[in-house]
Amino acid sequence: MSAENSSVTDMTKAHIGGHRPPLQFELNASYVSLFGMSCGPRRDGACLAQIKEVEEITHVSNEKAGTITTAEPTIEKETQSEEELDLPWQVVVHNDPVNLMSYVTMVFQRVFGYPRERAERHMLEVHHNGRSILWSGMRERAELYVQQLHGYLLLATLEKAG
């Protein structure tokens, strides 16, 4: 990442000033959804179910009779989509000597909604370590993030964790 271009200020003798009313900006970009795309191994079936057995043994005390009744265990079924079972995927941003540090920080704030401090921490990690994991989770969302980052011309890739 490139450092601030302060010397250019000197070169061009630029004067920075004037009014700064609050503004609202947005990136007018419509992104193609990559839902359904995958390069990883797929399991058969549209949706995989995972059965989670929760044995809830209820002890009911009967003071009069002095006995304890044990209720039947209940089975709780919880389903997870294929994507949820395919966790996690990581969004990795790689160092690039051209992009300005302030620009990269702004992009992280916009794309991931991170506060400035966290965005700067990731930006510095990219700058010093060559890469930073910005987000991890479901693949479809990770693809969308990578696409958005490419829209801002950042070097971003999708990686399977581990």
Added chain:
Amino acid sequence: MDICRRKSVIEISELDPFLAELLRQIPASANPDGAPAAEQRIFSPPIKGKATEFCAEWKMYVEPELRRLFQSATETVATDLEQLNGNEKSLANRTLRIPAKHSDAWLSALNQARIVIAAKNKFTENELNDHCHSPIGSRRDLSLFQVNFYGFLQEFILRELRS
């Protein structure tokens, strides 16, 4: 050159012909066509290693959308730059007014141009960080100055966005 914010406009005044020409070159400089290194950088692969099927789908579905996005930004900038057309031979200083709502387009176009120029010239990180470079003496020096000048404009726009 003076640069300041006036209400909903970013105003670059006292633009001498040289800097005005550099600004006029933004759309052309942002075009990676004919430079494989620049093209590869602008449309970088979404995954490292072998994932040819995924990369092929990315090329088919995502790249055209990114191309449209980048083109739209450079077109907006080109329209704003029309203010600098005419009187090409005049040495008088010019003023360029950029609507604040075009800030995103300018950030994108300036970034595209910087990346393409850097890729075409294969600038190293040291070169890009050397802001005390000797005066312009070659085409390569001019390109480096162009990258730094565009970076300066980006910094100003980002500063305005933050405030």
